[in-house]
Amino acid sequence: GAVVSQHPSWVICKSGTSVKIECRSLDFQATTMFWYRQFPKQSLMLMATSNEGSKATYEQGVEKDKFLINHASLTLSTLTVTSAHPEDSSFYICSARDPGQGLYEQYFGPGTRLTVT
Amino acid sequence: RKEVEQDPGPFNVPEGATVAFNCTYSNSASQSFFWYRQDCRKEPKLLMSVYSSGNEDGRFTAQLNRASQYISLLIRDSKLSDSATYLCVVNEASGNTPLVFGKGTRLSVIA
Numbered sequence: 001g002a003v004v005s006q007h008p009s010w011v012i013c014k015s016g017t018s019v020k021i022e023c024r025s026l027d028f029q030a031t032t033m034f035w036y037r038q039f040p041k042q043s044l045m046l047m048a049t050s051n052e053g054s055k056a057t058y059e060q061g062v063e064k065d066k067f068l069i070n071h072a073s074l075t076l077s078t079l080t081v082t083s084a085h086p087e088d089s090s091f092y093i094c095s096a097r098d099p100g101q102g103l104y105e106q107y108f109g110p111g112t113r114l115t116v117t
Numbered sequence: 118r119k120e121v122e123q124d125p126g127p128f129n130v131p132e133g134a135t136v137a138f139n140c141t142y143s144n145s146a147s148q149s150f151f152w153y154r155q156d157c158r159k160e161p162k163l164l165m166s167v168y169s170s171g172n173e174d175g176r177f178t179a180q181l182n183r184a185s186q187y188i189s190l191l192i193r194d195s196k197l198s199d200s201a202t203y204l205c206v207v208n209e210a211s212g213n214t215p216l217v218f219g220k221g222t223r224l225s226v227i228a
Binding site for chain 1: 151158159160161162163166204215216217218219220221
């Protein structure tokens with residue numbers, strides 16, 4: 001199947017700093033990528049839909065000024081957590097669909113575990 | 118509003134057992150359905166799609182009842198390696214829309 005990578009796989013940062021997470025589709029071009037967040041023992045919650053060349057679409061309750069999304073190319077979307085706080089500590093996962101494989105199956109990156117101290 | 122609901126679990130079963138997971142979804146216009154598997158601290162991985170006619174992949178059988186808005190997953194002859202969280206996932210529209218995930222059901226297969 002298609003491959004999606006994320007970097008870094010884990011990061012520890014101090015409260016008040018910003019962290020950038022990269023999501024790349026390695027063998028296909030993705031006009032749309034999705035960013036999810038998962039707290040321990042909770043389900044994946046969609047944060048935003050990242051659209052190449054345009055603004056991201058954020059879910060209700062997700063602060064767009066805090067979680068900056070940039071989808072500058074067909075293979076790269078970035079999520080920047082600005083002024084991180086301990087409550088932002090979570091597992092962040094991106095996903096994308098490979099148009100060549102049909103529109104329904106999503107491929108997930110391996111996730112980024114963020115810990116804010 | 119809970120869009121996709123699953124058995125809360127956890128399910129603790131012996132090796133070789135048959136175990137069934139159930140799931141209901143609230144949006145009757147949902148287009149496609151999946152079971153994903155998620156191991157601890159890992160990303161979800163597609164286990165199988167679910168079709169109206171039902172489908173089987175080895176020890177795994179998935180069923181969909183659109184009238185009842187109900188999805189099931191049956192695992193036969195459980196293996197230790199089946200231990201994971203199983204996520205019921207729904208695509209509520211056609212096109213490039215995000216998936217909606219249930220909270221998942223934790224399965225532990227015990228030797």
